[in-house]
Amino acid sequence: MKVNDEWRVHRKALNPTFNTRILNSFIPIFTDCVGKMIGNMERHVGDEKPINMLEFTSPCTLEMICRTSLGGKVLEREGKQEFIEGLEIILHNVGLRMFNANLYPDFVYKNTRFYRAEMDARKICYAFTDKVIREKRAEFEERLRKTVDSNNNGTMADQNGNVVFAEEEDDMLNYKKPQIFVDQLLTIPNDGKPFTHEEITDHIYTMIAAGNETSATQAAHACLLLAMHPEVQDRAAAEVRELLADDVEYTHEILKSMEYLERVIKESQRLCPVAAVYGRKTIGTIQLDEYVIPKGFILLLNVFALHRQKEYWGPNANRFDPDHFLPERVKARHPYAYLPFSGGPRGCIGSRYAMMSLKIMLSQILKHYRLTTDIPYEKMDFKFKVSMHLSFEHLVKLEPRV
Numbered sequence: 001m002k003v004n005d006e007w008r009v010h011r012k013a014l015n016p017t018f019n020t021r022i023l024n025s026f027i028p029i030f031t032d033c034v035g036k037m038i039g040n041m042e043r044h045v046g047d048e049k050p051i052n053m054l055e056f057t058s059p060c061t062l063e064m065i066c067r068t069s070l071g072g073k074v075l076e077r078e079g080k081q082e083f084i085e086g087l088e089i090i091l092h093n094v095g096l097r098m099f100n101a102n103l104y105p106d107f108v109y110k111n112t113r114f115y116r117a118e119m120d121a122r123k124i125c126y127a128f129t130d131k132v133i134r135e136k137r138a139e140f141e142e143r144l145r146k147t148v149d150s151n152n153n154g155t156m157a158d159q160n161g162n163v164v165f166a167e168e169e170d171d172m173l174n175y176k177k178p179q180i181f182v183d184q185l186l187t188i189p190n191d192g193k194p195f196t197h198e199e200i201t202d203h204i205y206t207m208i209a210a211g212n213e214t215s216a217t218q219a220a221h222a223c224l225l226l227a228m229h230p231e232v233q234d235r236a237a238a239e240v241r242e243l244l245a246d247d248v249e250y251t252h253e254i255l256k257s258m259e260y261l262e263r264v265i266k267e268s269q270r271l272c273p274v275a276a277v278y279g280r281k282t283i284g285t286i287q288l289d290e291y292v293i294p295k296g297f298i299l300l301l302n303v304f305a306l307h308r309q310k311e312y313w314g315p316n317a318n319r320f321d322p323d324h325f326l327p328e329r330v331k332a333r334h335p336y337a338y339l340p341f342s343g344g345p346r347g348c349i350g351s352r353y354a355m356m357s358l359k360i361m362l363s364q365i366l367k368h369y370r371l372t373t374d375i376p377y378e379k380m381d382f383k384f385k386v387s388m389h390l391s392f393e394h395l396v397k398l399e400p401r402v
């Protein structure tokens, strides 16, 4: 099967694993991870020295993605520290190679200390996830056996052909339990066949790589932009205070009601898109204005430039203004003028997961703190790693919000 065909089959199988009810089942995990982040930030309230927001958002999003893909207790297992450190090495070294042409040839890379460190880290990480996946598969097979024994009609399947166990039916339908990604990969059919161990492993690592640094960096960008724009910050904090009064628990409805915060997040993704450039290979000849692009060419989309084009965003394209995302303005704009998550069938599968987790992170930060910074907006300056970063740290001071 060609790579593209294989991707299409897998993507079709994976799309339902990000449906609204599954995402809602992650809310308790998101809330718990954010609670720990706030606990860590609390120690720095009133500090003279600013903190680097990324150092707080990164562990939070890593924990979210590990727990929603491998299970709620995955980071309580033996070897978790080595696993986290290993992941950091792999993600760092892959990024380093992507942006260093000298390291492209395999024979060069394989003779570097980066390669050796990456291989050691991979061994540790794969041993850790292999164990989790094998245990999950054993649990799955045991439940399957019990269900077949107690029900001569065999297992039950939902309308998508996914296996549903009788004792779990109620929990599944009501999504009371978080629907962990690895459990779903074991139950969903992939073109009629179950996913193999290697395919499951690949999908887990794709999720971790795609969903961790992106969300952490975007959250840090949003915090810095809020610190630079106190009026916007106060308005977002007022919305949060009203919606989260009396310490209500997060629900889908509450998150949906955070309309101003959503505009803030979208505006931060417009001006500071972490996926600022991505590529596409043409699968046929295409005509782009007067240019004919032959099949097999790689095109790079410069989303950073697109998001600041005055033609779409008006004379204030470079200004931070969440009202760029007022519904009537969105309606009047070309839908592809804004592509932080890419678009079309190959767009980000985790975009709604990201928005939910960002809303919970930012709403808790705004509920607890007033953010300030000495960095002026005009000095914002970027550099590319795997994703787009600032060329300096996200330095912010925390004051209690009363």
Ligand code: HEM
Residues within 6 Å of the ligand: 011, 065, 206, 207, 210, 211, 212, 214, 215, 218, 274, 275, 278, 279, 340, 341, 342, 345, 346, 347, 348, 349, 350, 351, 353, 354
């Ligand atoms: C602010 C956060 C995020 C941003 C800005 C972002 C952005 C993107 C973009 C632009 C792409 C398309 C890349 C390309 O076409 O080359 C993409 C793909 C992808 N993203 Fe995200 N992402 C974010 C968060 C997440 C999260 C939280 C997850 C998982 C839970 C995730 C999972 C994925 C996956 C699996 C793909 C590959 C999809 C495919 O090829 O079928 N992303 N993301």
